[in-house]
Amino acid sequence: MDAVSSVETADLHPAPTAFIGSSDGDYPVIKSFDDAKTICFLESQKLWGIAGPIAFNILCNYGVNSFTNIFVGHIGDLELSAVAISLSVIENFSFGFLLGMASALETLCGQAFGAGQVEMLGVYMQRSWIILIITCIGLLPLYVFATPILKLLGQEADIANLAGKFSIQIIPQMFSLAINFPTQKFLQAQSKVSVLAWIGFATFIIHIGILYVFITLLGWGTSGAAAAFNLTAWGMSFAQVYYIVHWCTDGWKGLSWLAFKELWSFAKLSLASAVMLCLEIWYFMTIIVMTGHLDNPVIAVGSLSICMNLNGWEGMLFIGINAAISVRVSNELGSAHPRAAKYSVIVTIMESLIIGIICGGIILAAKDKFAIIFTESKEMQHAVSHLAFLLSITMILNSVQPVISGVAVGGGWQALVAYINLFCYYIVGLPLGFLLGYRTHMRVKGIWIGMIFGTSLQTLILLYIVYKTNWNKEVEQASERMRQWTGKELTIVDHKKRGDQEGGGPLIL
Structure with missing residues (x-):
């Protein structure tokens, strides 16, 4: 056997390779095109x-x-602007940070479930509740x-x-997220996601009904909107x-x-997850702020916002894929299935890239038309058309990047990715965008480039990191993580002693 778990339970985590009959439950080495097609089909179903x-749940939250x-927009323009600013700046900031903190559960719950240590999932969730409630207080x-x-930011x-x-x-809505996010990750780790879709819907x-009663019938204004927001959030939790x-x-x-045990180690992993995610969210917020200081900021910000809106709709799909690949990788590493983890990454990257290319192609084909959905201004439509090529490239890039981030969360690489994000976004991307946007005639194009x-x-x-990943070592690290936090560990057999190297090394079929 390549690598087996002494605690793996078949009914909790069915063997992925029943079609070939691998004795250890891991995928076998791909030796033919038919093997590749079968694994691709199985992984697509799971993904x-x-x-x-x-x-779908994310779309409902949106x-x-x-x-x-x-x-709120039917109350007045001032109310609409105020609530939009509050939700997009204040609430969005805390939402992203808390979601990042909760992402540590994707690593720990996913690997514990894969290892058959299902009883630990509830402990991890409670541990995350404690840390996120403390974070909310902060x-x-x-x-x-x-x-x-907001006044300091120029409002x-x-x-x-x-x-x-x-x-x-x-504020009550923020505290609901401390319960909501860990419970989501708890269910995702076990692939019990259909209930999330139904609850979200x-x-x-x-929420629409409560808004109608509080705002339209009772006339409570923005206070009614806040009350509806709080009730819906806690209802979901x-x-x-x-x-x-x-x-x-x-x-x-x-x-x-046990929820109070190893809180500091858990908090460090949670914080690394939060920093990794927030560095990405803040990067795109900073781009919008930089654009607002260009000449003719109304057209610059408006055209970029239209493009980012479309990019955001595509991004919601890839957030789902991000969570799915995180679950797949963490489950397979916890089950000591290095090849299954590796092949799931390959299939997901390939399928996501195809989706990104299709979306990018649609944008290029409709570059002179799609802005009509958002504005009747010919000047704005013309500005958006000039950005369509950059939007297309961004959509293709954003089809791969979330997948790799999900792999990082599944493997527990959050701290490494946080450093990479800091370097690429804030040391390379933003300064280059500033130079091209403000020191050349490229303006908004320069910032986006x-x-x-x-x-x-x-x-x-x-x-490159994923390509060079040795998945056998990732299984060993997952075993060490389980040992540290549960006192149990997986039984790992050295592949090299058997001359079987296929579980690790580069991602080559």
């Missing part, structure tokens, strides 16, 4: 079975924010002092004052917890004092 419901803005000043912060006083009031009112529909307590009895054994260069460099570095 989209996880990615589809997660992407819809909650969008419909909050839509209902983020409170951002909400309490939102008004002076008008009327907008900043109302946005600050709304930000204070949605139900809360989205309920309680629904996920209820499902876990009553239907996930293998992973949930009740509240445990700098962004593309930084993203391209990051993608190439991560691709």
